[in-house]
Amino acid sequence: MPFIPHTENDIKEMLATIGVDHIDALFDEIPSELRCGELDAIPPGMPEMEVSRLMQMRARADGQPLCFIGAGAYDHHIPAAVWELTTRGEFYTAYTPYQAEASQGTLQLLYEYQSMMTALTGMDVSNASLYDGASALAEAVLMAVRGNRKSKSKRILLPRNLHPTYRRVVHTIVRNQQIELVEVGYDRVTGSIDHAELERYSGEDFAALVIPQPNFFGILEAVDELTNWAHDNGMLAIAVVNPMAMAILRPAGEWGDLGADICCGEGQPLGAPVSSGGPYFGFLCSTDKLVRQMPGRIIGKTVDLDGKIGYALTLQAREQHIRRSKATSNICTNQGLMVTAATIHMTLMGGEGLQRVAAASHANTGKLTQALTSLPGVETVFKGAVFHEQVLRLPIEVTKALRALAAHNVLGGFDLSDDYPELGDAVLVCATELRNEDDIENYRGKLERVIQSQVQTPCQLKPDW
Amino acid sequence: MIYEHSRVGRRAMAQAPSEKVEMAGIPDAMLRASQPPLPEVSEMQAVRHFTRLSQKNFSIDTQFYPLGSCTMKYNPRACNTLASLPGMLSRHPLAPDTHSQGFMACLYELQDILKIVTGMHAVSLTPAAGAQGEFAGVAMIRAYHDARGDKERSEILVPDAAHGTNPASAVMCGYKAREIPTGSDGDIDIEALKSALGPQTAGIMLTNPSTVGVFERRIKEIAELVHAAGGLLYYDGANLNAILGKVRPGDMGFDVIHMNLHKTFSTPHGGGGPGAGPVGVSKRLEPYLPIPMVDFDGNDYRWLTEQDRPDSIGRLSAFAGNAGVLIRAYIYARLLGREGMHRVSEYSTLNANYLLKRLMEAGFDAAYPERRASHEFILTLKKQAKELGVNTMDFAKRLLDYGVHAPTTYFPLLVPECLLVEPTETEAKEDLDRFVEIMQTIKQEAESQPEMVKQAPHTMPVRRLDDVRAARELDLAWKPGA
Incomplete structure (x- = not known):
C-alpha cells in the first residue's frame, strides 16, 4: 500500500488493542445511511513510473514557447541553490512554527526575510507573507481603512492603470465590508495616473490612494508627488511595487516627504518560477505605526531563558487563532516555502545582483521595443519612462496577431484589447534578462511575417481618440 | 544571522548578469541613491547558512509530527x-x-x-x-x-x-x-x-x-x-x-x-x-x-x-x-487512486484509535472517552496539571526533547489542558508505540522531577523564549548598523 506502512500483523494487533474486529468498525458512529460506497468514478491508483510518464507527457504538451509576456509574472533566472535548499525536507515538510524551540530554522529565516524586504522597500516592518500580490493589495486596502486615524472613510482611490486582475481581486475581497473603490483614470499620453483627474478628489474623504510602481503599462509614476498629495488630503499612500524594480528605483519608504504608509506586491520575481501563476507570495510592509493593523504572521527577535537570541511568532493578538472574529484577517496558512526561496534568492543575488537583473531587464525591453517599432505601423503607445514592460500598438488586430505568433511558438505579450479597448490593438510586452538578442530577433522576424500576411486584409483599426 | 557573513564587495558572482548596464531613459530622481542593503555573501556561505538553519527545524521528513488538525502526513517526493x-x-x-x-x-x-x-x-x-x-x-x-x-x-x-x-x-x-x-x-x-x-x-x-x-x-x-x-x-x-x-x-x-x-x-x-x-x-x-x-x-x-x-x-x-x-x-x-483514498481514512482512523487506546491504558485521560476517535483525538492533562503542577505546555515542550513534534496545544479552547493528537495514516505502529512510551516517561518525570519538565526543552537550539519581550520590545527586522 503506497505510503502506508502497516503489515497484516500490525493491523491485527492494533485492532485487538482497540477491541474491534475490522477497520470499518471504527466508522460505526457515522450514520449508515450517509455512508458512501466505492468511488468508482475515480481512476485506480497508478505506480510512480506510470504517473511519471503521464506528467512528462502533460508537461511536454504545453511546449516551451519563447515568452514575452510579463503582466504580473516575470521569468527571471533562479540560482540552482535556491530550490535545492528550499526543497530540503526540513523546510519543505515543516509547518507554521507554533513550537518555536523546534522551529528556529524557519523562524530565523522569516526574520531574515522581513529584514530583506524592509531593506528592499525602505519600509519599517514586513509581515511573513500573504497569498499573492493581488490578495496582498486587498489586505493592504483593509489595513488602510482600519489604520487611517485621520479618516473614517471606507473609500479608496484605485488607479485604472493598476493590474486589471488586481482591481478585480480587491473588489471580490473587500466588497462585503462596504468599501468603495473609486477608479482614477490615466493620462493617454504618458500612461501614468491622470493628475488632473486626481485633483478633482482633492479635499474629499478617502482612506487611501493606491500607487503602482511601475503601473500595469510598465510606466513609472511620479511617486513623490502622488504620495505627498495623498498625505496632504488625509489619505494613506499604498504602494504596489514590483520588488525587482525596488532594487533600482527609489524605495516606497522614501517616496515624497514622509514615505508610503503601506507597501505591498507580488514576490514572484524573487525566486519563484512563473509556473502557471503560483504558488507565488504576496509581501506586505508598512510603517512602524501601522504594525498592529497588519494581517498575517510576524516574527520577532527575542531571548530565551538563558538570554540567548531566538525568534518567535509575535503580535499574535492580531491573528484569527487568538482574536477570532476580531482578527485583522482570516489568513492562517501563508506562502512560507515561497518566502524561503525568496530569502535564499535575495541572499545569493545581493543588492548588486538584483540591480543587474533589473537593469538588464530594463535594457532588454528597450531593445525589444526598438526592434519591434522598427516594423512599419508598430509604435509605442505611451511616452512615459518604463521599467521592464512596454505597451505597443500593432497595425493589425492584436488578438489575431498574438494567435498567429503563438502558432509559431512565440508568446508575443499580453493582449490589452479586453481590459483597455480604448487603446486599440495594444499589446504589453516584456523582455527580462533571460531574453537575449536572438530571442528578440526571432520575435521581430515572426511579427514582421505575421503583419505582412495580415495587412492585406482590411482589418486595420485605429483607435478612435 | 546571514548579515553576519556579509562583507562589502563580496557576492555570489555566478548568479547575476556579468555586467551592470545603464538605466537609460529613467530620470535620476526616480532611481535609488544606493544599493539595497541585502547580504553580500558567497554562494557557499549562503548554502551553509541555510542548510544549518534547516537543521534547526522539526519536520515530517525528520520527526513524528502529530500536530492535530494539520494532517502532517508524508509528502511523496x-x-x-x-x-x-x-x-x-x-x-x-x-x-x-x-x-x-x-x-x-x-x-x-x-x-x-x-x-x-x-x-x-x-x-x-x-x-x-x-x-x-x-x-x-x-x-x-x-x-x-x-x-x-x-x-x-x-x-x-x-x-x-x-x-x-x-x-x-x-x-x-x-x-x-x-x-x-x-x-x-x-x-x-x-x-x-x-x-x-x-x-x-x-x-x-x-x-x-x-x-x-x-x-x-x-x-x-x-x-x-x-x-x-x-x-x-x-x-x-x-x-x-x-x-x-x-x-x-x-x-x-x-x-x-x-x-x-x-x-x-x-x-x-x-x-x-x-x-x-x-x-x-x-x-x-x-x-x-x-x-x-x-x-x-x-x-x-x-x-x-x-x-x-x-x-x-x-x-x-x-x-x-x-x-x-x-x-x-x-x-x-x-x-493513490480510488482504493488509496479509502485507505487514507481507514489507516488514519486506525492509527488514531490505537494511539488513543494505548494512551488511555497508560493513564492519560481522553476528553471524550465514550466516543470513537476520528483521525485525531483530544487528551486532557487536567489531572496532571492539578496533581503535579506540570501542564500541557510543559508536556509539549518535553516531547521536543524526545524528538517528537508536540501535538496541537490548548485547542480547541473548550477542553482544559488539552492536546489534539493526529498521527496520520503514514506512521508505523512502532512509531506510535514509541510516542506512548515517551508520554509515559514524561509523566514519570513530571512526578519525580517536575521542575525539570517545567523547564523543558533542554536539547533544542534555544530554551523557552520570552514571548512578552518579543511583543513589547518589537524587533522585527535587522537594520544596518544594528
Whole structure:
C-alpha cells in the first residue's frame, strides 16, 4: 500500500488493542445511511513510473514557447541553490512554527526575510507573507481603512492603470465590508495616473490612494508627488511595487516627504518560477505605526531563558487563532516555502545582483521595443519612462496577431484589447534578462511575417481618440 | 544571522548578469541613491547558512509530527519532482489555451476527482488556502441570499470549538459570527442551535469530524434545521482526511465546502504554506463559484472566466491560485487512486484509535472517552496539571526533547489542558508505540522531577523564549548598523 506502512500483523494487533474486529468498525458512529460506497468514478491508483510518464507527457504538451509576456509574472533566472535548499525536507515538510524551540530554522529565516524586504522597500516592518500580490493589495486596502486615524472613510482611490486582475481581486475581497473603490483614470499620453483627474478628489474623504510602481503599462509614476498629495488630503499612500524594480528605483519608504504608509506586491520575481501563476507570495510592509493593523504572521527577535537570541511568532493578538472574529484577517496558512526561496534568492543575488537583473531587464525591453517599432505601423503607445514592460500598438488586430505568433511558438505579450479597448490593438510586452538578442530577433522576424500576411486584409483599426 | 557573513564587495558572482548596464531613459530622481542593503555573501556561505538553519527545524521528513488538525502526513517526493518538470515550471500563467492543454487537463481532472470524493456538484480550485476557501464559501452564501433578495440574513453560526478562521472569514464577508456551544458528548448542542436559528441566519460553518475529534452524529438533523430556517451549511474540510471515501460532505447535506489540499492531499506545508483550498458547492450555489475554472468540451480545455460566469463572486488571486500545489495534489490523487483514498481514512482512523487506546491504558485521560476517535483525538492533562503542577505546555515542550513534534496545544479552547493528537495514516505502529512510551516517561518525570519538565526543552537550539519581550520590545527586522 503506497505510503502506508502497516503489515497484516500490525493491523491485527492494533485492532485487538482497540477491541474491534475490522477497520470499518471504527466508522460505526457515522450514520449508515450517509455512508458512501466505492468511488468508482475515480481512476485506480497508478505506480510512480506510470504517473511519471503521464506528467512528462502533460508537461511536454504545453511546449516551451519563447515568452514575452510579463503582466504580473516575470521569468527571471533562479540560482540552482535556491530550490535545492528550499526543497530540503526540513523546510519543505515543516509547518507554521507554533513550537518555536523546534522551529528556529524557519523562524530565523522569516526574520531574515522581513529584514530583506524592509531593506528592499525602505519600509519599517514586513509581515511573513500573504497569498499573492493581488490578495496582498486587498489586505493592504483593509489595513488602510482600519489604520487611517485621520479618516473614517471606507473609500479608496484605485488607479485604472493598476493590474486589471488586481482591481478585480480587491473588489471580490473587500466588497462585503462596504468599501468603495473609486477608479482614477490615466493620462493617454504618458500612461501614468491622470493628475488632473486626481485633483478633482482633492479635499474629499478617502482612506487611501493606491500607487503602482511601475503601473500595469510598465510606466513609472511620479511617486513623490502622488504620495505627498495623498498625505496632504488625509489619505494613506499604498504602494504596489514590483520588488525587482525596488532594487533600482527609489524605495516606497522614501517616496515624497514622509514615505508610503503601506507597501505591498507580488514576490514572484524573487525566486519563484512563473509556473502557471503560483504558488507565488504576496509581501506586505508598512510603517512602524501601522504594525498592529497588519494581517498575517510576524516574527520577532527575542531571548530565551538563558538570554540567548531566538525568534518567535509575535503580535499574535492580531491573528484569527487568538482574536477570532476580531482578527485583522482570516489568513492562517501563508506562502512560507515561497518566502524561503525568496530569502535564499535575495541572499545569493545581493543588492548588486538584483540591480543587474533589473537593469538588464530594463535594457532588454528597450531593445525589444526598438526592434519591434522598427516594423512599419508598430509604435509605442505611451511616452512615459518604463521599467521592464512596454505597451505597443500593432497595425493589425492584436488578438489575431498574438494567435498567429503563438502558432509559431512565440508568446508575443499580453493582449490589452479586453481590459483597455480604448487603446486599440495594444499589446504589453516584456523582455527580462533571460531574453537575449536572438530571442528578440526571432520575435521581430515572426511579427514582421505575421503583419505582412495580415495587412492585406482590411482589418486595420485605429483607435478612435 | 546571514548579515553576519556579509562583507562589502563580496557576492555570489555566478548568479547575476556579468555586467551592470545603464538605466537609460529613467530620470535620476526616480532611481535609488544606493544599493539595497541585502547580504553580500558567497554562494557557499549562503548554502551553509541555510542548510544549518534547516537543521534547526522539526519536520515530517525528520520527526513524528502529530500536530492535530494539520494532517502532517508524508509528502511523496514524486509529487514535487513531477510538478517541477520544466514544462510545468516555465508555463506562463497567461499563456494561450493552445499552450496550456497539458496543465489544464490536470486541473480539470483534479476538479472531477474532488467533486466525486466530496459528493459536490461543482468545484473551483482557485482559493490559495483553507482560509481563502472559507472566505469564498461564505461569500457564495452571501451571493446566494442576495440574489434571492433575502437581505436580512446577518449571522453565520460557528461552534465554540471552531477554528479561528471560521469566525474571521464570516466577518470578512460582512457577517456577524455567533457561537454555538458544544455538548458534553462532543456533538453540537442541538437545543442551543435551535434557539439561535432564525430569519437572521445566513448559514452555519461546521467541521465534521469536528475539531474535538469526533463525528457529529446528528449532522442530518442539523442540516434539516438549518435549511428549514433558510440558512446554508458550510463544511470546513480541515478534517476531510478522516472520512475520505467513507462519507461525503455532499451526502451529509452541506451546500458548500472547502478542502485543504496541504492536509488531505498531502501537498507540503512548507513551513507555513503554500496551501490550496478548493471549494465545492451544491447545485444552487454553482453560479457563484470563484473563477477561473477549467472546462472541457470533449476536445479542448479552456478557462471559464467573467464572460462565462457572470454571477461568480469573482477572482481571489492574480492568476489561478496556487497552481503548483494543485498539480502536486493531482499527482498524489493519481498515485493513490480510488482504493488509496479509502485507505487514507481507514489507516488514519486506525492509527488514531490505537494511539488513543494505548494512551488511555497508560493513564492519560481522553476528553471524550465514550466516543470513537476520528483521525485525531483530544487528551486532557487536567489531572496532571492539578496533581503535579506540570501542564500541557510543559508536556509539549518535553516531547521536543524526545524528538517528537508536540501535538496541537490548548485547542480547541473548550477542553482544559488539552492536546489534539493526529498521527496520520503514514506512521508505523512502532512509531506510535514509541510516542506512548515517551508520554509515559514524561509523566514519570513530571512526578519525580517536575521542575525539570517545567523547564523543558533542554536539547533544542534555544530554551523557552520570552514571548512578552518579543511583543513589547518589537524587533522585527535587522537594520544596518544594528
